[in-house]
Amino acid sequence: MRGDNLTAILVLVPAMIFVSIFIYAFIFYTFYVSTVKWPTLKPDFTFVGLQNYVRMFNDPRFRIDMRNLVLFAGGFMTQCIVIGFVLASLLDSKIKSEAVFRTIFVFPFAVSGIVTGVVWRWLMFPQAGLNQLLGLDSKWYTTPKWGILAVTIAASWQFAGYVMALYLAGLRGINAELKEAAAIDGASTWQLYRHIIIPLLAPVTFTVIVLTGMGSIRVFDIPAVLGTGAAFSTDMLAFHMFQLTFQSNRIALGAVIASVMIMLAALLVGPYLASLQLEDAQ
C-alpha cells in the first residue's frame, strides 16, 4: 500500500502544482488586487482596504448587474429545469427513435456561447428574425429594463438539453418497482410524478440548480454578443468586469467584481459540498 500511495502522490503532484498556481494563486492575487489602489494601467499597490468594494456596491451599474443576475438566474434556472425535465420525461416514455431526439436535444450544448449569442441576436432582432417570421412586435433583448429575460431564452436553449440528459439519467435510475407499486396503489400519472418521481429526482434538481447558478454568475459570452443594452438592461457582472479591466483600465475595480463573483460562486457551491459531506458521514 505504501508504494501505491507514493505512486498516487507522484502522479498527482504535477496537476496539483498547475492547479495551485494557475487557479488558486491567481484567485488570491485577484483578491489582493481588489484591495489596492491600481486605478490605471500603471500598477499602484497602495493598500486601500475595502474602499473599492464600498465604491462598487454604490455604483449604479453594479447594482443593475446584481439585479440582472437575479433575473437571469431565475429565468435561466426555471427554463432549464422545466424544459429539461419535460423533455426527459417525454424521452423516458419509451418512444421510437429516442436516441435521435436525445442527440438533437443535447446538440445545442456543443455550440459555443458566442455562436449561440450571434444566432439568437439575429433571431430576436426587433426588425427581423422571429418577429418577421411570426408577425410579432416584441423588442426581445432590446426591451428597456426587462431585456435580460430574453437573454435567458438564448442561454436556456443552449443548456436545457444538457439538463435533460441529467434528468434522463436520473429517471433511468429510478427503480421500476416503485412506479409499478404506485400504479397498483391507484396513483394517477400526476400523483406518480408529484409524489414519487419528482422527490426522487431532488438530488438531480439540486445539481441543476448549482450548475445553472454557476452559469448565471459567470455568463459572459452571450451578453458580450448581445450588447449591454440601454441603461445596462442586459449587462452582466463578467462583462462589466471585462470592460472595467480592459476598456477603462481600472484594474482594481475589475478585481473587485472578480472577487465578488468568486464569493457568490462559493456561496452556491458551499452548501452543495456540505451536503455531500453530510451524506458521506451518514
Add this chain to the structure above:
Amino acid sequence: MKHRIINRREFLKVSAVGAAAAAVAGCAATPAQVAPAATAVAEKVAEGAPTVAAVATAVAEAPAAEAPAGADVTGKLEIFSWWTSGGEIEALEGLFKVMKERYPNVEIVNAAIAGGTSSGGDMKAVLQTRMMGGDPPESFQIHLGGELLVGSYVEAGLMEPLDTLYADEGWDKVFPPLLIEIASKDGKPWSVPVNIHRANVLWAADKPFADAGVEVPKTWDEFFVVAEKFKEMGIPAILIAENAAGFTAQVWETMLIALMGPEKFAGLFNGKTSWADEDITTGLQMLGKMLDYANPDYLATSWGDVNDLFVTGKAAMMIMGDWTPGVLWSKDFRDFTWQPAPGNTDIYQMLSDSFPLPKDVKNREAALGWLKVCGSKEGQDAFNPAKGSIPARTDADLSLYTDYHKWAIEHWKTDTIVPSLVHGAAAGLAFMTDFMNAVNVFASNKDVEAAKSALLTAATDAGYKTS
C-alpha cells in the same frame, strides 16, 4: 434518506463527465481564462496574420532602378489596428503602399483585429496584454489625445515622446497648433495623427424640411422651435440610437459646446472648468427636453437602425460624426445637407486616429519609418479618401476629396478646434466610459440629479475640477 434510489456520488460522476464536455466545447470559459485567451489570440495574429508584403513587394520591385533612401531598413513591422472592413482596409493598404515604396525591405505584418464592444474593443484588450507583457508591436492605432495620454500607456511609462520626430519632419508647421496641444502631455506630442474626423455635424434630410417649410436650425433655440413643428407632423425631429452607451453622449457634447463655448468646454478636461458648473445642469435639462423630440424607441434603437430610418425621409435630423455621409451614400441616399451642430458654428470638434511609438520595440527603425509615412502628405492623401476622413495636415490635395470633405478641410484650417470626449481625444478611457454610461442611464430615466452626481464622481476620479 436511506432509500434514495440514485446516489449522489454516482450522480456526481455523470455530472463531472458533463462538465468535462462543457470544457471541451469551450462553453465554460471562466473569467480568469479571458486574459490568457487574449494573449493566445495575439500570438496567433502575430504568427499567422496575412502580410501585405507579397503584394507590396511587387509594387516596389517595378522601379528598381534607384533604391529609395529607406532601403537599408529591414525586418518586420507589426502594426495593430481595428481597421478590418471595406474602406478601412483600402485606406490602410494605401498607407502600407507608401511604406513599401519608401522602405522596400521592411516586411509589414498587418495585425488588424476586428470586433469588440466599443471601437477597437478586442484589439485594445489584445494590445493591453502585449504591452503589459513587455512585447509591444512596432506601432498601434489609438485615438489621439486622452485615450493614449491619461491613465494609459504614456503614464505607465511605456511610450517614447515624439517631439524630435515632429521637429525633424516639420510637423509643427503643418498640423494645427491646437491639434498638437491635444496630442501632447508634458509639452511633448506622443502620437502621429493620420486622419481627422469631425464629430459635431448636423445631418438634415431634405424632404422633411421641405414638407415643414422650415430652415435647418443653427442654434438650440431654433432647434426646439423646428422640433415642435416636426412633432406636429408626427415624425422624430432628431434620431437617437441608445441601445448601447455612446450615441446620446456624443450629441450631448455638442450641446455642452454650444452652452459653454470652445474654451470653457475644453476646460472641463484640463481643470479650468468645474463639472459642478451651472451649464452641466442646464445641459442635462436641455438633453431631457431634446429626447422628447427623438424617435420614441431610442433605447432599443442601434446606430445602424438610425441610418436606415434617416434614408427613408421619415426623420428630420441626426447629430453624428462625419463617417455618416459615407454610410448614407452607400445606401444610395443623397438628399441631405450638413452644417455644424446647433450652436457649434466655427467650432471643429475633432477626433483622430493616430500611431505612437512604444518603448523597446523590436524594430525601432521601421517603426520610425512607419510614423514618418503616417504623418506625410503622401501617406495622408493615400489613406483619407478611402477612409472618408480628412488629413490632419492642412496642405491636403483637395482634388482627391468629396464635397463634404472639401467643406470639412476648409473648416479644419480656420475653425477653433475642440477635442471629442466620446471618441477618445479629450480624456482617458476611464472617464470617457463613465461619461457615456452616465448619459446612457440619463437617457433611460432622465434623472438630472442622479446624472450630475454620477458625472461628479467620475470627474473626481479623473482629477478634474468639481467645485
